[in-house]
Amino acid sequence: DTEVTQTPKHLVMGMTNKKSLKCEQHMGHRAMYWYKQKAKKPPELMFVYSYEKLSINESVPSRFSPECPNSSLLNLHLHALQPEDSALYLCASSHGGGAGGYNEQFFGPGTRLTVL
């Protein structure tokens, strides 16, 4: 199975809502990532998890809270978002095999988030 799945595909939420994005992979990858992509822009890295521990946080506002319950799952908890947070949120995974490895990444289809 070489697929990364993301749910939901679309999400509309108000600024006072709490919601979660989910990502799953069954490739045995030990590194997982969240990226944010605005329309007509490149993806921007948000978080990196390595062996289920947060290793990189690209100064993301605290209204985004990542969680890695196990090696196959990655969540992104959303709370008190702003309209400018509307974007495509992409999850990815890679082998994560140490500093000598190469991080070819497998991406999910994304969750298109709209904040009203």
Place this chain on the structure above:
Amino acid sequence: SQQGEEDPQALSIQEGENATMNCSYKTSINNLQWYRQNSGRGLVHLILIRSNEREKHSGRLRVTLDTSKKSSSLLITASRAADTASYFCATSGGGGADGLTFGKGTHLIIQP
């Protein structure tokens, strides 16, 4: 951050022609990768070239890397309508679990 710049930003060619996209980056890298994205969906990994490699081929794709100029190019030969997509270069400063920094991308349109 290692922001990549790509040119052209948009490219329209006839089916069967070759398409060349260029990417420049700013700092030292471990590897450079190219990805394709169709209509705002997930990205698909195309090819990875290591910092000690100069050229790599995969099917109709040819990638070059010039670390002295901090630049890379992606050549797609014998283009097909299905190649219509956005193409991004992405750099990584480390291996293993390192996030990618993407270039601005080239939107390629293949005219039938």
